[in-house]
Amino acid sequence: SLKKEKKTVAPPKLFDLTALQREANRLYGFTAKQTLDYAQALYEKRLLTYPRTDSKYITSDMQDSTKELITGLCSLLPFMRDVKLQADLIRVCDNSKVTDHHAILPTAEFLKAGFASLADSETKLMTLVCAKLLCAAAAPYAYEAVTAVFSCGGYTFTAKGRTTLWREIERLSRAASEEQDEDAEPEAVLPPLTEGQTFENTAAEISERYTQPPKAYTEDTLLSAMENAGKEETPEDAERKGLGTTATRAGIIEKLISAGFAERKGKKLIPTKDGYNLVAILPESLTSPQLTAEWETRLTGIAKGSDSPADFMRGIEEMTAGLVKTYSAISEDKAKLFTPQREAIGTCPRCGAAVYEGKKNFYCSDRACSFVMWKNDRFFEQRKKAFTP
Numbered sequence: 001s002l003k004k005e006k007k008t009v010a011p012p013k014l015f016d017l018t019a020l021q022r023e024a025n026r027l028y029g030f031t032a033k034q035t036l037d038y039a040q041a042l043y044e045k046r047l048l049t050y051p052r053t054d055s056k057y058i059t060s061d062m063q064d065s066t067k068e069l070i071t072g073l074c075s076l077l078p079f080m081r082d083v084k085l086q087a088d089l090i091r092v093c094d095n096s097k098v099t100d101h102h103a104i105l106p107t108a109e110f111l112k113a114g115f116a117s118l119a120d121s122e123t124k125l126m127t128l129v130c131a132k133l134l135c136a137a138a139a140p141y142a143y144e145a146v147t148a149v150f151s152c153g154g155y156t157f158t159a160k161g162r163t164t165l166w167r168e169i170e171r172l173s174r175a176a177s178e179e180q181d182e183d184a185e186p187e188a189v190l191p192p193l194t195e196g197q198t199f200e201n202t203a204a205e206i207s208e209r210y211t212q213p214p215k216a217y218t219e220d221t222l223l224s225a226m227e228n229a230g231k232e233e234t235p236e237d238a239e240r241k242g243l244g245t246t247a248t249r250a251g252i253i254e255k256l257i258s259a260g261f262a263e264r265k266g267k268k269l270i271p272t273k274d275g276y277n278l279v280a281i282l283p284e285s286l287t288s289p290q291l292t293a294e295w296e297t298r299l300t301g302i303a304k305g306s307d308s309p310a311d312f313m314r315g316i317e318e319m320t321a322g323l324v325k326t327y328s329a330i331s332e333d334k335a336k337l338f339t340p341q342r343e344a345i346g347t348c349p350r351c352g353a354a355v356y357e358g359k360k361n362f363y364c365s366d367r368a369c370s371f372v373m374w375k376n377d378r379f380f381e382q383r384k385k386a387f388t389p
Contacts, residue, residue, distance in 0.1 A: 001193040002162075003147040008140040013056035014092050014103030015132050017246040018223050020125075022052070025219040028124055029267055032219050032250035038125045039104070047110040048129065049120075050121075052247040053101035057094040062102065070137055072111035073130050080134065087137040106130050146190050152204075161190035214269040223249055230289030243289055277337040281330055283323065297328055345389040 015023075020039065024030040030038070039051035058066055070087045074080040094104070106129055115123050144163040149156060217225070226243040244252050254268070256262045261275035279287055298315075301307030344354035345362065353366040364371040373387065380387045 002193055003151045005145045006142065007145050008142045010091060010140050011136050011138050012103070012132065014058070014136050015129060016054050016056050016103060017051055018227055018249065019055070019056065020104055020128065021250065022220040022223050023128060024125060025223075025267070027128070028121075030121070030125075031264075032223060033254050034121070035125065036250045037245075038121050042118075044114075044121055047107055047113060048125065049103075049105045049107060050101045051104055053104060054246040055096040055098045055101060056103050057092055058089070058097050058102045058105070059095050060093055063093060064088050064315070065108075066105065066133075066137075069106060069111070070107065070134060072108075073106065073134060074113060075112060077127075077130060077134075081211060085138060087132065088139075089137055092136050105133060108155050126262055144191070148190060150199075159190060160187040163190065216265075216270055218267045219269065222253065222269055226252070230293040233290055233293035243292060272336060273341070277334075280337065281334045283327060285319075286323070347379065364389070 009208045013019075017036065017039070021030075021032040021035040025032065036051065039048060041046035044202050051097055061370040066089055067087050070085065074083070075083060080147045106126065110126070115126065118126060146163060148161075151157075151161070215221075221281045226249050229243045231242065243249070251264075256275070257264065257269075260272055260273050261278055262269050264270075268343055285291055297313050298307055302309050302312060344365075345357055346355045347353065347362040348355050348369060348371050349364070351364065351366055352369045353364055353369060355371070356365055360375055362373045362375075375387050377387055
């Protein structure tokens with residue numbers, strides 16, 4: 001049997017800072033901080049609107065100027081020359097979802113200046129922003145969902161795929177970047193099929209597969225996790241949700257790396273030994289996004305006048321005092337978690353424990369043992385011998 005259903009997918013929304021950082025990381029490997037720095041540089045050149053925004057929408061009074069932008073971009077961008085785009089901005093126009101700043105857009109100044117004076121990284125970022133605006137204003141992506149059911153050897157097999165009917169969005173996005181999205185799932189495309197069709201002499205094989213562990217975070221997926229952390233517990237009308245803000249998440253990631261709690265391996269972000277240990281010794285209240293959700297709930301109440309700012313601050317003071325009192329020092333066992341990993345260079349001739357190398361000496365790891373050999377030992381220096389491990 002064969003079942004076909006025509007479906008459409010709405011065009012994407014415009015970029016806020018987090019969405020821009022995620023896409024730039026996925027396509028180009030830019031870190032969140034690099035994307036923010038490049039966007040800030042473009043903003044200072046008056047080629048890009050304010051980048052530290054958490055909105056993916058424009059206001060109703062911006063529709064005419066944005067349509068003029070789109071017309072200019074269609075002339076400026078080589079991949080748009082043969083595309084007839086009927087701009088529709090209804091889906092990205094919502095006054096209620098624009099607070100301090102609207103979505104990230106190219107400026108009218110950019111239409112005059114073009115890409116000529118931009119560095120390669122700025123060109124890539126600018127192209128992403130331009131393509132996103134064109135995609136957001138394009139027609140929906142239309143496709144046909146196909147479900148084919150086959151019978152073979154007394155068994156029934158089902159194959160699902162899709163046939164693309166109209167995908168202007170994909171063409172624009174693909175043209176915007178020569179880079180391939182390594183993490184994108186391959187699209188299941190079925191060949192032309194008819195009901196009752198018979199297949200003969202077709203090769204088939206049975207293979208055994210294994211599930212894969214969850215992939216390590218990239219900055220793209222970590223930014224998404226930060227944006228959505230604690231969302232279920234946070235009220236809908238809270239000013240913001242998640243960990244950090246669009247403007248601070250890049251700084252939070254960089255702080256974790258500079259402090260030695262995480263490290264970059266290619267695109268991946270990997271926790272270090274100290275990162276694991278830090279989470280192990282911290283109280284649960286400080287490692288759960290629930291705390292952020294609770295504070296956002298209280299702040300929303302204060303904004304509405306149903307909660308007291310003084311009570312809120314008193315609660316924070318009491319919580320802080322309680323944490324300091326309870327966790328003013330960690331146990332010796334937990335403190336040992338943070339001792340640097342050292343390589344033993346031999347065994348102590350007195351007690352048999354491991355001997356380690358320090359900056360000025362070689363010493364026994366057992367504090368009760370007094371064995372130590374100094375690197376600047378006069379006996380060796382007089383004989384012009386370097387005291388090596």
